Amino acid sequence: MERELIINSTPTEVEIALMEKSKLVELHMQETSNNFTVGDIFLGSIKKLIPGLNAAFVEIGYKKEAFLHYTDLGPQFRSLQKFVNAAVSEGNQYAMLDKFVLADDINKLGKIDEVLEKKKPLLVQILKEPISTKGPRLTCEITIPGRFLVMTPFTKGVSVSKKILNAEERNRLKFLIQSIKPHNFGIIVRTAAEGKKVADLHEEINSLTEKWKMLHEQLRQADPPKKLMSELDKPASILRDILNDSFSQIIVNDKNVYENVKDYIESIDAEKKKIVKFYNSSTPIFQKYGITKQIKSSFGKTSTLPSGAYLIIEQTEALHVVDVNSGPKMRKKGQEDSALAVNLECAEEIARQLRLRDLGGIIIIDFIDMKNPENKKILFNEMKKFMEEDRAQHTILPLSKFGLMQITRQRVKPSIEIKTAEVCPVCNGTGEVTPNILMTDNIERDLSYILQSNPGSKLSLHAHPFIIAYLKQGFPSIRAKWFFQYSKWVSLHESIDLQINEYRFFDKNNDEIRLN
Helix, strand or coil: CCEEEEECCCCCEEEEEEECCCCCEEEEECCCCCCCCCCEEEEEEEEEEECCEEEEEEECCCCCEEEEEEEHHCCCHHHHHHHHHHHCCCCCCCCCCCHHHHHHHHCCCCCCCHHHHHHCCEEEEECCCCCCCCEEEEEEECCCCCCEEEEEEECCCEECCCCCCCCCHHHHHHHHHHCCCCEEEEEEECHHHHCCCCHHHHHHHHHHHHHHHHHHHHCCCCEEEEEEEECCCCCHHHHHHCCCCHHHHEEECCCCHHHHHHHHHHHHHHHHHHHHCCCCCCCCCHHHHHHHHHHHHHHHEECCCCCEEEEEEEECEEEEEEEECCCHHCCCCCCHHHHHHHHHHHHHHHHHHHHCCCCCEEEEEEECCCCCCCHHHHHHHHCCCCCHHCCCCCCEEECCCEEEEEEEEECCCCCCCCCCCCCCCCCCCCCCCCCCHHHHHHHHHHHHHHHHHHHCCEEEECCCCCHHHHHHHCCHHHHHHHHHCCCCCCCEEEECCCCCCEEEEEECCCCEEEEC
């Protein structure tokens, strides 16, 4: 399957679009000022113990205290706390665990106030980003992820991804990792490690070990709350998790992000750096590759499919409901065959929508009723296939007696919600219509003012496609008339992000010329 990654970087955020066969399947957004992302490691301070919830609230520097449940402490919590206390209070200089004596595991059914004390420092990792009015959710089971392996301190086991199906390869990887891993460190072998040589895996173990040493150095005599280690930025973390031979190109519109992505790709696979390309054009990158159009057509309450069938998606904080409806084109077949065809088409789109919107929690799908048990089994099996590309942990249940399919999907960050309704371009949402028949006169007035102020300036005009088409039509066109009048050729650029009565002028440096 051919894949593309399109990265749109702005001063305030980075937007990343994953395309499969030119279809948008994942959209990621990260604010450049966000300091609390999944995977970040902090030294926190215990603020409150809530025995009724068997949980604690921990101060890590976020505006709301982070939540830590007893089950997220991990069996090896006492070993972790012993290591942290030695580093913070005693300034322990040795990061590795060769001579470290592991403590006994905590009781799985224990109580939070039996193992934690208020105001004590605590090493934690963000498990889920802040959602709605809730602060981050934390875990004490620290993991340091790489492209092929994940390192877990204070454990000894080696586990291999279930997606590696070849038994011989699984045994090879397990035996290999056991022979090279550091003492008292566990290793999780990721799917990307399949077929890799010992040199590649050993190099990554060394890299993860260095990260642990850096974390320990930050930990020594630190005062909570303090951020000790950051997860990779969004582009690099996505590439680490999904980069494979199916990627045909990675396109970036920001020079700094482009260099960072290129360096990262080169560090993990030098041959693949040629697929990283810098986009330098006045047309917005998402508009150029049709992503803006797909976003607007995919994030509404209703999603229509090519056959005429459509989905209605209702979202709440913890529960999402999808209603499947047949279109007028699907009535040529018998009722059962028609229902199966619509359900299969919609199942594929639902799998895409779950990834695209990053819906988590419980998803209830109301498929069109089918009487044949074999058809219900086909739909269930196909749904599992469609969800195979989804990296979030999920569980799919067969159709119930009522024809409902239940899916649970891992939720680690807020679902993406994009408002697709636009403000009326004529009344600007006021309900009062202002005549706008003098649009071109307004543009020409501003053009004349700019050229009088700076006669030698090189100009470009960005406007809605309808306006650009109007300025170009006819002979001579309005733009040609401007050229004869002002001896200046104005570049015209379509922008579907602008309303029909909006326009903007830009100079040769692509900086907007503001007139007020």
